Amino acid sequence: MAETMEKRAFLTAKVQVGTAKTDKISFPQTQKVFHSSDVPAHVRVSKKDVQKKKVPNILGTQPYKWNDSTISDNKIQKDVNKDLKRQLLTVRAGLMDELTLKPSKAHQKEKILDLQKHIVAMSGEGPVGKLSGKWMNAVDERGLASHCIEEKWPDFNHSHSCHTSEDIKSASKTFQAQEARCKRMNDFNNLVNHDAYVPPHKATASLNQNLRNMKVDYQDLKEQFKKELKVEFPNASEERLQAMAQRLLNEKLLADRKTSMFPVQHESFRPNVALTTRSSRYRKFHHPGAWQYNQHDKCWAWSCCMGGEKSKGCQSVTINPDAWCTAGYERHTAR
Secondary structure, three states: OHHHHOOOOOOOOOOOOOOOOOOOOOOOOOOOOOOHHHOOHHHHHHHHHHHHHHOOOOOOOOOOOOOOOOOOOOOOOOOOOOOHHHHHHHHHOOOOOOOOOOOOHHHOHHHHHHHHHHHHHHHOOOOEOOOOOOEOOOOOOOOEOOOOOOOOOOEOOOOOOOOOHHHHHHHHHHHHHHHHHHHHHOOHHHHOOOOOOOOHHHHHHHHHHHHHHHHHHOHHHHHHHHHHHHHHOOOOOHHHHHHHHHHHHHHHHHHHHHHHHOOOOOOOOOOOHHHHOOOOOEEEEEOOOOEEEEOOOOEEEEOOOOOOOOOOOOEEEEEOOOOOOOHHHHHHHHO
């Protein structure tokens, strides 16, 4: 009975980034998406084993793992050396160091210098190296398409299709056409209307003059605004009063401009949909009775409503000219 009365530890939700299990909105930059506790235990152990196996056991300080595929004979097995003195001699001699990759022949200093000379001879930028940034002898006598240092050096065979006389003439003609097009498209006189063009300094001067004239014209109104604001804000400084008066003046000018553009306040410039979507339906009145002579009133009248000659009808029918004609469809269904 006591065991059943004990409180059990119920499962609680973990705080994980990017899930609905937390009410936090912001997280630090060091917070990981998956916490270390989310990774299963066997996965963590396997990761540690793999990282430990990656470390080479060159000095033999770590115990060797038993390998079933090897022969357990001391004369044949080479991975275990019990002679510690001989092992230390090999370590001191550097024979048990980690193997490193041999340097590539393309990374030799002579190869790199030769390549830099070739690039300098191709580009014609020297004697400072094109890639090294140092003073160097840029003489490269290898066969290039066109030497730019010495004309007497052997050049590469120009018999390919890019250096024939026809190709040179075509390239020159294309270059001249492109240059003529650039000059034509960049002509300032054709692109700018000199009659309507206003230089920037003149436009700025005109804007400043207009602002100056506006301040002079509305100086009295601005002073009146300042007096009213000084009564409302007695502790305000002169700069603040000037700013508030200028703001009120600008708002009044904008309101006056809006009034001049829209003199009628109650009118709206929204389109009237009732004019364009007006219905074309109409009512047609008629009398279901007969037009006959009434003996009692001694006059002609309709028998349905006793209306006279001028009555338009006691019953009406709505007629829609835009309605779809389904007469053919009705005849087809009637069959």
